[in-house]
């Protein structure tokens with residue numbers, strides 16, 4: 155929060171009263187015939203504030219800034235990967251961008267396991283860009299939303315990523 159010039163305690167209480175969701179993912183070894191590429195998890199960004207991830211072997215890939223290349227995140231024994239999620243993108247008014255990531259299973263003989271811990275707020279806790287980050291020169295770039303809105307979006311079958319539906323562009327303002 156301090157890197158955003160916000161107080162260190164900004165949202166502290168809301169986070170403490172929020173939710174920590176944990177997903178355990180298992181990617182079975184691929185068969186020889188599928189060896190070229192096996193997408194374990196399709197490209198997405200997480201809805202969390204941040205995601206803390208432990209992977210048993212490599213396979214996680216993140217899209218680099220120019221959105222052209224996938225970069226493999228190496229598995230370093232004992233290390234955790236921290237991913238910026240959509241909530242942090244919104245509250246930072248776009249200063250931090252949520253990370254587009256996917257999982258490719260390449261091993262023919264090893265099951266890949268990962269444990270992802272999603273640091274989230276409560277179901278009805280609304281997130282908007284921090285007021286301190288919005289002024290005449292920096293317009294509000296995201297609509298307000300909560301976890302319930304995200305879950306509704308998820309079951310709606312809408313293919314557009316949730317974060318894209320929150321973005322306020324110049325065109326939106328002129329309308």
Ligand SMILES: O=C(O)CCC(=O)C(=O)O
Nearest residue numbers: 177179209214257268270
């Ligand atoms: O298995 C991984 O490394 C990542 C899984 C993931 O992206 C997720 O559960 O949201």
Ligand SMILES: [Fe+2]
Nearest residue numbers: 198199200255
């Ligand atoms: Fe993810």
